[in-house]
Amino acid sequence: MSDKDVALKAAYDSAKDRIGISEAVFNQMFGNWEIFPCRVNHQIIGCILRKGPELHACIKPEGHKKWFRKAEKKVISDTIQEFGYAITAVMANNKEGQAFVTRLGFEQVATDGIRNIYVLRNKDETIH
Numbered sequence: 517m518s519d520k521d522v523a524l525k526a527a528y529d530s531a532k533d534r535i536g537i538s539e540a541v542f543n544q545m546f547g548n549w550e551i552f553p554c555r556v557n558h559q560i561i562g563c564i565l566r567k568g569p570e571l572h573a574c575i576k577p578e579g580h581k582k583w584f585r586k587a588e589k590k591v592i593s594d595t596i597q598e599f600g601y602a603i604t605a606v607m608a609n610n611k612e613g614q615a616f617v618t619r620l621g622f623e624q625v626a627t628d629g630i631r632n633i634y635v636l637r638n639k640d641e642t643i644h
Contacts, residue, residue: 519560520553522553523551523563524546524563526561526563527574527575528543528574530561530574530576531619534607534610549565551563551564552566553565554575561575562574562579562583564588568570568598569595570602571591571592571595571602571603572605573588579605592620592636600638603633603634605634606634607630607632608629619620621636622634622635623635623637
């Protein structure tokens with residue numbers, strides 16, 4: 517398997533309990549997105565998925581609070597530079613995910629009660 521295949525599998529494993537879809541459906545949904553593998557101690561622990569300005573980070577628990585480094589910051593900065601903004605969604609019950617995107621500077625712009633939608637605009641390309 518390629519690094520991208522391993523990363524997509526890790527992404528599914530990280531989210532499967534929250535999203536309620538099969539791995540086959542997940543792969544159909546995200547298989548044509550750009551996949552940026554994320555590593556901790558040289559092990560792929562998930563990825564950032566990108567399609568246009570839309571980003572999603574799916575990280576296995578063993579990578580939490582360890583995975584976000586220079587390469588991952590660059591994915592967000594490059595997205596903002598290209599599109600003028602980045603957009604993501606976080607499950608409404610995922611307080612850790614909400615805190616993470618808020619710390620990066622994303623602002624909540626909508627919710628449907630299941631997911632909160634966040635946008636980071638070009639006003640400040642520095643990711644903290």
